[in-house]
Amino acid sequence: MEQLLALIGQESDLRTVTTALRRAVERDRPAVVGALHITCSDEAEWETAAEFQRDFVEPLLPSLKVGRKAAFRSVNLGARYEAGACRVMVHHFALAGPEEPGSESLQTYAVKVNAHVGMMDTVDGPVFGRFLRFGHPSACCGALTAAVEGNRSTAAFADIADSLAAIPDDAYDFVRANIAESLRMLYFAVLHAQSQAWAAAQELERAVCELRESRARCYVVAGVAINRPGPDAEVVVGVTRFDKPPEEPPAKPEFFGLGTDPRRYQVEFDLSRLRIVAR
Numbered sequence: 001m002e003q004l005l006a007l008i009g010q011e012s013d014l015r016t017v018t019t020a021l022r023r024a025v026e027r028d029r030p031a032v033v034g035a036l037h038i039t040c041s042d043e044a045e046w047e048t049a050a051e052f053q054r055d056f057v058e059p060l061l062p063s064l065k066v067g068r069k070a071a072f073r074s075v076n077l078g079a080r081y082e083a084g085a086c087r088v089m090v091h092h093f094a095l096a097g098p099e100e101p102g103s104e105s106l107q108t109y110a111v112k113v114n115a116h117v118g119m120m121d122t123v124d125g126p127v128f129g130r131f132l133r134f135g136h137p138s139a140c141c142g143a144l145t146a147a148v149e150g151n152r153s154t155a156a157f158a159d160i161a162d163s164l165a166a167i168p169d170d171a172y173d174f175v176r177a178n179i180a181e182s183l184r185m186l187y188f189a190v191l192h193a194q195s196q197a198w199a200a201a202q203e204l205e206r207a208v209c210e211l212r213e214s215r216a217r218c219y220v221v222a223g224v225a226i227n228r229p230g231p232d233a234e235v236v237v238g239v240t241r242f243d244k245p246p247e248e249p250p251a252k253p254e255f256f257g258l259g260t261d262p263r264r265y266q267v268e269f270d271l272s273r274l275r276i277v278a279r
């Protein structure tokens, strides 16, 4: 867990993040691991999805078929939490758990929520919210950008605009009014990832309540994938963990992360690697 928490705010290789989450789960020695991965539909997010599959799903999840493993996945415009996803995921993977009721063996559920933001290197420094797509600068995350700009011209963008409403009004207004355009979409991605992860954590708590006599541990990781020239990277922005003891409701969640007050964020660059600190 310490390895994962040490990554909060630090731009890291995609694999560094998945490995830290995997090791945290492995240390618990669970009898079964279930996972939900939430990403944007943007083709730029394939690296994030592939790394989670390679470094978390393959080593930890039960086989769905012989030699085939898969997480429960939400792939939608803007990487929104879809109500019901955690409940269905828990119901599915609990089937792979111990058959004996009252078992003390642990079930672990991991949810990874990935907002994303493009990054372009310019003579004036890094610009977030744009990605060189097929050789042309392109909005990235396009759905989040459309929502932030108030473009509700399609139903799908209206959905993400509604999800954006989970960001507190004062945080939204502060970013719009005070943050340089080159960093604005990074801020919104950080806020969006945390708000969607919070929605997931709340439903995950309710879902593991239904496991009754079983013991469960839950991790919800909010990350922002950085779609940049070269291999993509990721900044972990929030980690929530809680336990559900047998025959009891879940304990109070522990939250570690940047939080949802953008006034506290400080963005720095260390040898072109991004660092976000919450002061």
Ligand SMILES: [Zn+2]
Pocket: 040, 041, 042, 077, 078, 079, 116, 140, 141, 142, 143, 144
């Ligand atoms: Zn997107």
